[in-house]
Amino acid sequence: xxxxxxxxxxxxxxxxxxxxxKSLGLTVTGIADSTSGIINAGGIDLHDVLDVKHxxxxxxDKKISANEVIKKADYDALVEVTPTNATTGEPGLSYIKMAxxxxxxxVTSNKGPIALAYRxxxxxxxxxxxxxxxxxxxxxxxxIFHMIEHGLAGNEILAIFGVxxxxxxxxxxxxxxxxxxYEQALLEARQMGYAEAxxxxxxxxxxAAIKLVILANTIWGNGVTLNDxxxxxxxxxxxxxxxxxxxxxxxxxxxxxxxxKKGLLRVSPRIIEKSHPLVVEGTLNAITLETDxxxxxTLIGRGAGSIETASAIIGDLLFIRDxxxxxx
Amino acid sequence: xxxxxxxxxxxxxxxxxxxxxKSLGLTVTGIADSTSGIINAGGIDLHDVLDVKHxxxxxxDKKISANEVIKKADYDALVEVTPTNATTGEPGLSYIKMAxxxxxxxVTSNKGPIALAYRxxxxxxxxxxxxxxxxxxxxxxxxIFHMIEHGLAGNEILAIFGVxxxxxxxxxxxxxxxxxxYEQALLEARQMGYAEAxxxxxxxxxxAAIKLVILANTIWGNGVTLNDxxxxxxxxxxxxxxxxxxxxxxxxxxxxxxxxKKGLLRVSPRIIEKSHPLVVEGTLNAITLETDxxxxxTLIGRGAGSIETASAIIGDLLFIRDxxxxxx
Numbered sequence: 001x002x003x004x005x006x007x008x009x010x011x012x013x014x015x016x017x018x019x020x021x022k023s024l025g026l027t028v029t030g031i032a033d034s035t036s037g038i039i040n041a042g043g044i045d046l047h048d049v050l051d052v053k054h055x056x057x058x059x060x061d062k063k064i065s066a067n068e069v070i071k072k073a074d075y076d077a078l079v080e081v082t083p084t085n086a087t088t089g090e091p092g093l094s095y096i097k098m099a100x101x102x103x104x105x106x107v108t109s110n111k112g113p114i115a116l117a118y119r120x121x122x123x124x125x126x127x128x129x130x131x132x133x134x135x136x137x138x139x140x141x142x143x144i145f146h147m148i149e150h151g152l153a154g155n156e157i158l159a160i161f162g163v164x165x166x167x168x169x170x171x172x173x174x175x176x177x178x179x180x181x182y183e184q185a186l187l188e189a190r191q192m193g194y195a196e197a198x199x200x201x202x203x204x205x206x207x208a209a210i211k212l213v214i215l216a217n218t219i220w221g222n223g224v225t226l227n228d229x230x231x232x233x234x235x236x237x238x239x240x241x242x243x244x245x246x247x248x249x250x251x252x253x254x255x256x257x258x259x260x261k262k263g264l265l266r267v268s269p270r271i272i273e274k275s276h277p278l279v280v281e282g283t284l285n286a287i288t289l290e291t292d293x294x295x296x297x298t299l300i301g302r303g304a305g306s307i308e309t310a311s312a313i314i315g316d317l318l319f320i321r322d323x324x325x326x327x328x
Numbered sequence: 329x330x331x332x333x334x335x336x337x338x339x340x341x342x343x344x345x346x347x348x349x350k351s352l353g354l355t356v357t358g359i360a361d362s363t364s365g366i367i368n369a370g371g372i373d374l375h376d377v378l379d380v381k382h383x384x385x386x387x388x389d390k391k392i393s394a395n396e397v398i399k400k401a402d403y404d405a406l407v408e409v410t411p412t413n414a415t416t417g418e419p420g421l422s423y424i425k426m427a428x429x430x431x432x433x434x435v436t437s438n439k440g441p442i443a444l445a446y447r448x449x450x451x452x453x454x455x456x457x458x459x460x461x462x463x464x465x466x467x468x469x470x471x472i473f474h475m476i477e478h479g480l481a482g483n484e485i486l487a488i489f490g491v492x493x494x495x496x497x498x499x500x501x502x503x504x505x506x507x508x509x510y511e512q513a514l515l516e517a518r519q520m521g522y523a524e525a526x527x528x529x530x531x532x533x534x535x536a537a538i539k540l541v542i543l544a545n546t547i548w549g550n551g552v553t554l555n556d557x558x559x560x561x562x563x564x565x566x567x568x569x570x571x572x573x574x575x576x577x578x579x580x581x582x583x584x585x586x587x588x589k590k591g592l593l594r595v596s597p598r599i600i601e602k603s604h605p606l607v608v609e610g611t612l613n614a615i616t617l618e619t620d621x622x623x624x625x626t627l628i629g630r631g632a633g634s635i636e637t638a639s640a641i642i643g644d645l646l647f648i649r650d651x652x653x654x655x656x
Contacts, residue, residue, distance in 0.1 A: 018621060024482055135479065141622035143479020150478050151463070151471020153650075154352055154642040274602075277612075277628045281603050293346060293639035294469035298628040300605045311483055311621035318481040323651075 001321040004030035004073045004104075006066045006095055007081035008059050011109050011136070013050060014310035015079055020046035026317060030073025034082075037064035039073045066091070070098045076325050077105040079313060080113075081136075086201075086210055086226070089113040096121055096132070103128045105324065107316040109136030109309055115210045115226065118217045131320060134218075136312035138211045139164065139285045142301040143315055145218060148289070155291040157219050159259040164211040166283030166303040167195050167202035168234050168254040172269075173281050176242050176251050182235060194283055204233035205254060205267040212256040212267060215287075220260055232268040245271045251279060329649040332358035332401045332432075334394045334423055335409035336387050339437050339464070341378060342638035343407055348374035354645060358401025362410075365392035367401045394419070398426045404653050405433040407641060408441075409464075414529075414538055414554070417441040424449055424460070431456045433652065435644040437464030437637055443538045443554065446545045459648060462546075464640035466539045467492065467613045470629040471643055473546060476617070483619040485547050487587040492539040494611030494631040495523050495530035496562050496582040500597075501609050504570050504579050510563060522611055532561035533582060533595040540584040540595060543615075548588055560596040573599045579607060 003019070003026050005012055012033070019026050027043040033053065038044055038060035053059040070078060078099040082092045089112035096113050099106050100121065108114065113121065114134045125132040135145050139162070148157060163169050167189055174185040186203070189195035201207050209229040216224050234254050245252050248271075255270040255278065272279055277298035280286045285303030290296055302308040331347070331354050333340055340361075347354050355371040361381065366372055366388035381387040398406060406427040410420045417440035424441050427434050428449065436442065441449065442462045453460040463473050467490070476485060491497050495517055502513040514531070517523035529535050537557040544552050562582050573580050576599075583598040583606065600607055605626040608614045613631030618624055630636040 018482070022482065141625065143475060143622075143625075146479030147471060147475055150647060151474035151643050152639070153646040154346070154350065155639055275607075275609050277605070277608065279603075280605065284605075291639070293635050293642070294471075295630050295633075295636055297469065297471075298626075300626040300628070302623050305623075307621050308623055311480070311619070314482040314621070315479050319478060322481075 001025060001077065001317070001325045002027050002029045002075040003077050003079060003317065004028070004069055004075040005079040005081065006032045006069060008033040008053055009081065009083060010306040011309045011313070012081040013053070014306035015081065015313050016046045016050055018307065018310045018314055024314065024318065025321065029075050030069040031059060032064070032066035032069040033059045036060040036062045037066060037069045039064060039069055041074050066095065070095055071102070075104060077107060077317060077320050079317070080106055080108040080110055081313070082110060084110055084112045086112050086115065086206070089116040093117060097124065100124045100128050100130060100132065103130055105130045105320045106132045107313055107320070108134050109313060111137045111210050111214065115213045118214065119221065119223055131324060133316035133320065134214070135316050136309050137214050139287055139299070140301065140303040140305060141308035141311045142285060142287060142299045143312060144287050144299060146315060146319070147299065148219060152289070152291060152294055152297065155293045157289055157291055158261070159290040160215050160219070160257065160287065161278060162212070162215070162256045162287040163253055163278055163280060163285055164208040164256050164303070165202055165254060166285060167199065168208070169280065170194050170283045171203070172234060172253055175237070175239060176246065179239055181239055182237055203235045205231045208254060208256045209267045212258055212265065216258045216265065222260065224265060228265050230266040234269050237269055249274055253279060329353060329405065329645070329653045330355050330357045330403040331405050331407055331645065332356070332397055332403040333407040333409065334360045334397060336361040336381055337409065337411060338634040339637045339641070340409040341381070342634035343409065343641050344374045344378055346635065346638045346642055352642065352646065353649065357403050358397040359387055360392070360394035360397040361387045364388040364390045365394060365397045367392060367397055369402050394423065398423055399430070403432060405435060405645060405648050407645070408434055408436040408438055409641070410438060412438055412440045414440050414443065414534070417444040421445060425452065428452045428456050428458060428460065431458055433458045433648045434460045435641055435648070436462050437641060439465045439538050439542060443541045446542065447549065447551055459652060461644035461648065462542070463644050464637050465542050467615055468629065468631040468633060469636035469639045470613060470615060470627045471640060472615050472627060474643060474647070475627065476547060480617070480619060480622055480625065483621045485617055485619055486589070487618040488543050488547070488585070488615065489606060490540070490543070490584045490615040491581055491606055491608060491613055492536040492584050492631070493530055493582060494613060495527065496536070497608065498522050498611045499531070500562060500581055503565070503567060504574065507567055509567055510565055531563045533559045536582060536584045537595045540586055540593065544586045544593065550588065552593060556593050558594040562597050565597055577602055581607060
């Protein structure tokens, strides 16, 4: 199967590295970062590209744009891994539409377009006889959408509960384990590279809320948006609140919840028993599905990381290869 | 898709009930328990069958055997859910061979045939152009094999660690939480219906070892058998040993481990940190996969139960329907 990749940040490089390293039957015929691109119908040498990118900051020819790669390269599936813009979805949103317009399958890790326009994009893909997959948008390496589609096929999903933001979970773990204040734990998260200079997006629950919107739209197709999420962050939590929870054998975690029958769509710090499967440590993510037949199923795994996220992208690519491309 | 069911114990009844209740596009054309059977090419009324089974103990015509249903009914996939015999695999082993011989897909929850003859059965299925799926043999409702095949496609599975026996986990949870002796906790497990009159199969780790053999053979195709498992049960554990572990923030769980690179295949009580995702409560099951890209992924869910196990069977049936039957 022929693949084009747009975006060569941490995730894009992870995907390129894994395709180069493993024998997956995937040939990359187009690749682009924000300033340059390469088109090569015979297959691009990814070791070279990663080397050049590392040394010069650009991957290829500055006269070739991502737009051109998407429009002109010969590929079966586009890997769209440009940075998330939660307000406009761009440039990923346009890239995805362009590829679908060319009847190409799309795999993305980009939360912006999926949170903003999933229903529209899915309709466009169906109309064009291709698929759009976005396993990497929620829970990093955790294959939650594959699990719902396959292992849990036939189940009705009644509710979702998730620890979807590794930064918040790290901060809460440190506050709980070491009795740190929120400020101390945030400082530590910054030093470890887990928190941005401006941590608003993470600590106020926006990132978790975006992922909850993606989960809800994918599972129930209910067209909810970020504005529908009742959201409280962790930035006002005190060590005292945590201590009170701990005295009862519980702790506090930032939990994203969706229960359609109750109209509930919420991200907030919740008191939760320490023995509950959702209570994971450090930057881990966890998702519990409540279903009619399997009852509660919990998945725990790495919520971020270059190779971990590449795992989700490659799972989607191989699914498309086996189900749609080799079948054709 | 047309389905035949052999076995109407707890799992078979769960499957029949769910097929009757849900609109899954599955029509049952043959059904048998150990003493009777029904063949009806037009589709069997499962509500009636379950009602008759409940009232009389038999589901149908005593002149029609399971053998006859498998050989004569018109179906695409056989659901083989007869009781596990870990020594001979029978009668399930013969039933599965018979259906594969007729070029029928097979879905089973029966650990015996899969632990004893997976490689042979898989070869027969491949030769006949059909598939054999056995999601329900390990971890009840946890869709571990679907996850490895799809969500984690492209990953190398480096190791497995599992809590695969709910009875042992219940006993260990009670010993840990309440300071009970093994004998007291076992008695409680019996009263709750979690342990058999003869608990050997569970508490000596045989059931967990069989599931470990199935996992290893399915993932690595390495042809290991029950004799290859280094096995220690929980029946000699003392409250003192548990107390020592608890003093260090840890506890004891019966862990099944397979690490091919180390030649390790073991079921034994292990000291494990309480915050580890594998430390689940009560009768829950948990499986951690260590992989090259996704790193550690843990699944937690119900390891037994009529409807929970039916969930795994139905997931397999719908996979076969979408991938092989509707495709044809």
